[in-house]
Amino acid sequence: MANCPHCKGEINLTTIKQEKKGFGIIKQEILYSCPHCSSVLGVSRGKWTG
Ligand SMILES: [Zn+2]
Numbered sequence: 001m002a003n004c005p006h007c008k009g010e011i012n013l014t015t016i017k018q019e020k021k022g023f024g025i026i027k028q029e030i031l032y033s034c035p036h037c038s039s040v041l042g043v044s045r046g047k048w049t050g
Helices: none
Strands: 017-022 028-033 040-045
Touching: none
Parallel strands: none
Antiparallel strands: 017 028, 028 040
16 A cells, blocks of 8 residues: 555555556556546556556
8 A cells, every 4th residue: 555645645456557558569658647637656567566
């Protein structure tokens, strides 16, 4: 569990917003954003590793 650095809202794997930005099957980026304030928290390439 974590907290958003922007709005201090609670974030976890079930509430975090994931937006897939696909460039095909091999190159796929996932954008993670806060469900409360929609701030972008990070970008992951491929599968969730954290
Ligand atoms: Zn937030």
